[in-house]
Amino acid sequence: MPPHDDVDWRTDPAVLDAHRFDRSGWTPDVRPAVVASVRGVAGVQHVLRFAHQTAIPVVARGAGTGLAGAATAADGGIVLDLTGLNRIVEVTAPDELAIVEPGVLTADLDREAHRHGLRYAPDPASVEISTIGGNIATNAGGLRCAKYGVTRDAVLGLDVVLADGRLIHTGRRAIKGVAGYDLTSLFVGSEGTLGVIVGAALRLRPIPAATATICAHLPGAASAFAAVGAVRAAGVVPAIAEFIDAATLTRIDEHLGTDLRARGAAFLLMQTDGAAAEAEADQAARELRRYATDLEVTTDPVEGARLTAVRRAALPALERVGRVLIEDISVPRSRLPAAVEAVRAAATATGTSIHTFAHAADGNLHPIIVLSEGQEPSDPAVQEAADSIFRAALDLGGTVSGEHGVGVLKRRWMRAELGEDVGALQRQIKGVFDPKGILNPGKAI
Amino acid sequence: MPPHDDVDWRTDPAVLDAHRFDRSGWTPDVRPAVVASVRGVAGVQHVLRFAHQTAIPVVARGAGTGLAGAATAADGGIVLDLTGLNRIVEVTAPDELAIVEPGVLTADLDREAHRHGLRYAPDPASVEISTIGGNIATNAGGLRCAKYGVTRDAVLGLDVVLADGRLIHTGRRAIKGVAGYDLTSLFVGSEGTLGVIVGAALRLRPIPAATATICAHLPGAASAFAAVGAVRAAGVVPAIAEFIDAATLTRIDEHLGTDLRARGAAFLLMQTDGAAAEAEADQAARELRRYATDLEVTTDPVEGARLTAVRRAALPALERVGRVLIEDISVPRSRLPAAVEAVRAAATATGTSIHTFAHAADGNLHPIIVLSEGQEPSDPAVQEAADSIFRAALDLGGTVSGEHGVGVLKRRWMRAELGEDVGALQRQIKGVFDPKGILNPGKAI
Numbered sequence: 001m002p003p004h005d006d007v008d009w010r011t012d013p014a015v016l017d018a019h020r021f022d023r024s025g026w027t028p029d030v031r032p033a034v035v036a037s038v039r040g041v042a043g044v045q046h047v048l049r050f051a052h053q054t055a056i057p058v059v060a061r062g063a064g065t066g067l068a069g070a071a072t073a074a075d076g077g078i079v080l081d082l083t084g085l086n087r088i089v090e091v092t093a094p095d096e097l098a099i100v101e102p103g104v105l106t107a108d109l110d111r112e113a114h115r116h117g118l119r120y121a122p123d124p125a126s127v128e129i130s131t132i133g134g135n136i137a138t139n140a141g142g143l144r145c146a147k148y149g150v151t152r153d154a155v156l157g158l159d160v161v162l163a164d165g166r167l168i169h170t171g172r173r174a175i176k177g178v179a180g181y182d183l184t185s186l187f188v189g190s191e192g193t194l195g196v197i198v199g200a201a202l203r204l205r206p207i208p209a210a211t212a213t214i215c216a217h218l219p220g221a222a223s224a225f226a227a228v229g230a231v232r233a234a235g236v237v238p239a240i241a242e243f244i245d246a247a248t249l250t251r252i253d254e255h256l257g258t259d260l261r262a263r264g265a266a267f268l269l270m271q272t273d274g275a276a277a278e279a280e281a282d283q284a285a286r287e288l289r290r291y292a293t294d295l296e297v298t299t300d301p302v303e304g305a306r307l308t309a310v311r312r313a314a315l316p317a318l319e320r321v322g323r324v325l326i327e328d329i330s331v332p333r334s335r336l337p338a339a340v341e342a343v344r345a346a347a348t349a350t351g352t353s354i355h356t357f358a359h360a361a362d363g364n365l366h367p368i369i370v371l372s373e374g375q376e377p378s379d380p381a382v383q384e385a386a387d388s389i390f391r392a393a394l395d396l397g398g399t400v401s402g403e404h405g406v407g408v409l410k411r412r413w414m415r416a417e418l419g420e421d422v423g424a425l426q427r428q429i430k431g432v433f434d435p436k437g438i439l440n441p442g443k444a445i
Numbered sequence: 446m447p448p449h450d451d452v453d454w455r456t457d458p459a460v461l462d463a464h465r466f467d468r469s470g471w472t473p474d475v476r477p478a479v480v481a482s483v484r485g486v487a488g489v490q491h492v493l494r495f496a497h498q499t500a501i502p503v504v505a506r507g508a509g510t511g512l513a514g515a516a517t518a519a520d521g522g523i524v525l526d527l528t529g530l531n532r533i534v535e536v537t538a539p540d541e542l543a544i545v546e547p548g549v550l551t552a553d554l555d556r557e558a559h560r561h562g563l564r565y566a567p568d569p570a571s572v573e574i575s576t577i578g579g580n581i582a583t584n585a586g587g588l589r590c591a592k593y594g595v596t597r598d599a600v601l602g603l604d605v606v607l608a609d610g611r612l613i614h615t616g617r618r619a620i621k622g623v624a625g626y627d628l629t630s631l632f633v634g635s636e637g638t639l640g641v642i643v644g645a646a647l648r649l650r651p652i653p654a655a656t657a658t659i660c661a662h663l664p665g666a667a668s669a670f671a672a673v674g675a676v677r678a679a680g681v682v683p684a685i686a687e688f689i690d691a692a693t694l695t696r697i698d699e700h701l702g703t704d705l706r707a708r709g710a711a712f713l714l715m716q717t718d719g720a721a722a723e724a725e726a727d728q729a730a731r732e733l734r735r736y737a738t739d740l741e742v743t744t745d746p747v748e749g750a751r752l753t754a755v756r757r758a759a760l761p762a763l764e765r766v767g768r769v770l771i772e773d774i775s776v777p778r779s780r781l782p783a784a785v786e787a788v789r790a791a792a793t794a795t796g797t798s799i800h801t802f803a804h805a806a807d808g809n810l811h812p813i814i815v816l817s818e819g820q821e822p823s824d825p826a827v828q829e830a831a832d833s834i835f836r837a838a839l840d841l842g843g844t845v846s847g848e849h850g851v852g853v854l855k856r857r858w859m860r861a862e863l864g865e866d867v868g869a870l871q872r873q874i875k876g877v878f879d880p881k882g883i884l885n886p887g888k889a890i
């Protein structure tokens with residue numbers, strides 16, 4: 001491996017092992033040849049030039065928190081570790097703009113933005129542990145998407161190192177622009193298969209003047225989704241609208257010692273924010289009361305944090321019980337009840353244990369399959385359950401991945417979603433950017 | 446031309462002539478061979494299959510209101526007239542979703558959405574005369590972008606007929622989704638060079654509970670932009686924030702009989718909307734008063750319409766004076782004063798008459814070159830003025846087209862903006878979708 005000032009080539013077996021898998025629960029049998037930890041853009045270019053010449057596969061890697069197997073290593077390949085590129089280069093408050101390197105942790109950017117009276121809106125539950133580069137490469141979502149959109153909506157421009165080592169710039173520092181095809185959006189969500197993101201111009205937003213939090217207990221999923229619909233129909237755009245089902249509530253109760261399940265078979269967490277936060281929360285509460293068995297509203301930040309902690313506890317509460325497979329389908333909002341019904345039917349038919357929570361305003365559900373003792377993800381019942389969930393998503397006009405990406409785990413279903421012609425176009429686009437196919441081969445498309 | 450039930454092949458010279466140019470003020474010397482007016486998707490496929498076999502150029506055309514020469518005819522080519530595909534297929538209120546054909550007029554969709562308690566947010570000043578298909582193909586902006594984003598932000602999925610006549614579907618009816626590369630965004634803004642949009646799944650939004658309008662008179666551009674910055678820094682996100690310069694105010698006064706220029710050398714029109722519209726307007730007004738010589742706030746819709754009429758009169762007022770060339774640069778918001786200064790310097794240096802208004806919250810300026818009697822757009826002084834404006838946009842970290850597109854008129858400058866490597870990638874992407882180069886050749890890229 002050719003030496004370079006900005007590159008540490010690491011072959012220590014423990015390092016190789018640690019860079020082999022992500023957080024999807026799926027670990028490939030193979031091992032990378034080397035981990036290239038880079039300190040500068042020139043280092044990234046150096047690694048890619050070498051890989052391009054030698055046709056060695058390269059897997060760009062942020063924090064490895066992905067849930068689709070997208071950052072898992074390629075056999076004998078290079079893992080390009082970008083966590084060393086972690087400078088927040090600039091925050092320009094009047095432009096509500098940040099320029100960052102890809103290895104910056106999402107929460108670190110948000111904290112720096114706060115120092116300038118701004119915030120970084122996209123907030124995947126992994127904010128404290130995932131990188132901006134990974135967020136961009138997966139088009140990560142989060143709770144606040146309901147009002148502020150996904151990662152793509154925060155990306156103005158990118159610096160990208162192409163497969164052959166050339167550095168290009170897409171987009172701009174300005175908010176609007178239509179010169180040329182939208183390559184920025186093409187790189188967003190491309191899971192390291194089109195280029196390596198080495199810099200980003202990101203849009204920040206004002207910190208809302210106030211935030212109000214509502215939690216509601218409801219008799220079931222159908223009434224919960226009807227209630228969310230009623231809130232939107234009343235013209236209120238909540239910043240957050242999270243649904244939790246009965247099975248998950250039981251697990252949270254066990255974990256936190258609460259009595260959520262007893263208070264209703266479904267739970268909604270909502271936030272409104274901005275100058276009208278309180279008025280909007282009151283309006284939302286009026287709608288919710290028509291469906292809810294019990295309801296709390298607060299503008300107190302400490303109380304708000306206590307209520308949101310319930311939602312944040314959902315995944316940890318399930319992980320205590322067993323290994324989890326986190327699914328991530330998205331459907332038109334009106335089809336949420338049908339989707340939850342389909343998930344329930346899949347669990348019953350296959351005898352698997354599935355718990356569901358959802359970003360309700362976006363129609364994005366996370367059915368979580370909790371494996372029983374000794375059960376493997378490859379278990380036929382588990383596979384059948386997952387397949388039923390994906391089929392339901394497509395039948396309902398939705399998608400097999402709302403925010404976690406395709407990686408290796410969802411490729412078969414993605415092909416079903418996109419169809420032959422679109423699949424062929426995707427592969428040809430890949431060929432334009434990466435003619436030798438060295439960038440994250442076998443992933444995403 | 447092979448007959449088809451869904452296609453009228455029209456060769457009447459008056460029809461050919463009417464489909465030769467757009468609203469850019471630039472008319473090509475050439476004439477199309479035929480206008481194909483289609484009634485259905487099958488008709489579009491038929492036309493493209495024929496064009497693909499015979500390698501005849503095809504220019505997709507909505508209403509022809511574009512300002513960049515993008516819809517101008519190709520010599521001996523086919524103009525594919527999509528205005529007959531004008532059905533609003535579906536509005537599903539609970540999903541805040543509309544399915545439309547491309548020839549629907551933007552305002553017609555908005556009116557239909559209103560019947561369901563919703564609205565279509567993107568509002569180019571041409572809403573009443575431009576088509577959704579043209580809006581998507583140019584990624585049109587508008588006044589409300591300041592809060593609601595551009596056309597891209599409203600597009601969930603597309604039906605597209607490819608150059609060879611195949612029909613594909615991109616995106617989805619669901620709000621979120623990350624399966625595969627983002628082809629939807631690639632088609633948005635592609636100005637008819639990658640495929641013909643024959644259907645769109647569009648995101649609607651709740652009608653805001655209230656709207657407040659502010660107009661402020663200020664001593665000059667610098668204080669006006671500082672005032673806009675102060676409003677944003679106060680955490681208020683206006684739905685609209687329009688700037689008008691002194692030269693334009695004088696023309697509006699002549700047109701409407703008002704005394705705007707006398708009340709200040711710059712004019713700001715702002716709107717806030719939503720449940721907190723009034724509170725936010727009061728907050729914005731507090732900030733604006735630190736800069737303004739005079740200010741009005743109203744929540745009365747009739748008064749609001751009277752105030753916005755000033756902004757809407759800007760272009761007509763200039764068109765009374767002479768032929769106009771409408772430029773469209775965009776810069777980071779903090780560089781707006783420098784951009785206005787550069788425009789002023791360009792006018793002085795070249796002796797041209799330039800008037801500027803701007804979507805101030807987005808950093809998007811429209812310097813309008815008003816030609817003198819007998820002056821042509823090709824006049825060297827005019828060209829030099831335009832070149833100075835484009836150069837300034839790039840020097841300030843901006844773009845040569847904020848929302849109107851590249852068409853034929855901005856291709857040279859777009860190349861300067863994108864650089865060689867990105868330009869080459871764009872051409873290769875074009876090659877993937879349109880290997881024979883029949884779709885709107887010589888435009889956009």
Ligand SMILES: Cc1cc2nc3c(=O)[nH]c(=O)nc-3n(C[C@H](O)[C@H](O)[C@H](O)COP(=O)(O)OP(=O)(O)OC[C@H]3O[C@@H](n4cnc5c(N)ncnc54)[C@H](O)[C@@H]3O)c2cc1C
Nearest residue numbers: 062063064065066070125126131133134135137141192197
């Ligand atoms: C507890 C937990 C909660 C989570 N919550 C959410 C959530 O709410 N919403 C959500 O969307 N996701 C969530 N995730 C998934 C994951 O955090 C996101 O996908 C995140 O964006 C991945 O970032 P990363 O830095 O870990 O990327 P990695 O896992 O390292 O990589 C992910 C993909 O991006 C590519 N990549 C990484 N960096 C670059 C780069 N600089 N250039 C090009 N390609 C690159 C990789 O090749 C890979 O394909 C969660 C994960 C966990 C463990």
Ligand SMILES: Cc1cc2nc3c(=O)[nH]c(=O)nc-3n(C[C@H](O)[C@H](O)[C@H](O)COP(=O)(O)OP(=O)(O)OC[C@H]3O[C@@H](n4cnc5c(N)ncnc54)[C@H](O)[C@@H]3O)c2cc1C
Nearest residue numbers: 507508509510511515570571576578579580582586637642
């Ligand atoms: C008075 C006035 C005000 C304006 N205000 C604004 C404004 O505020 N913001 C703004 O952004 N623009 C504005 N414009 C410009 C223009 O209205 C927009 O660019 C609009 O989106 C063009 O729509 P159209 O239907 O007229 O498209 P056309 O002019 O017919 O076509 C424009 C481009 O889109 C392509 N195209 C059209 N339909 C399709 C399709 N179905 N599939 C594929 N390609 C297609 C054409 O080939 C061409 O490249 C204004 C224009 C005028 C005259």
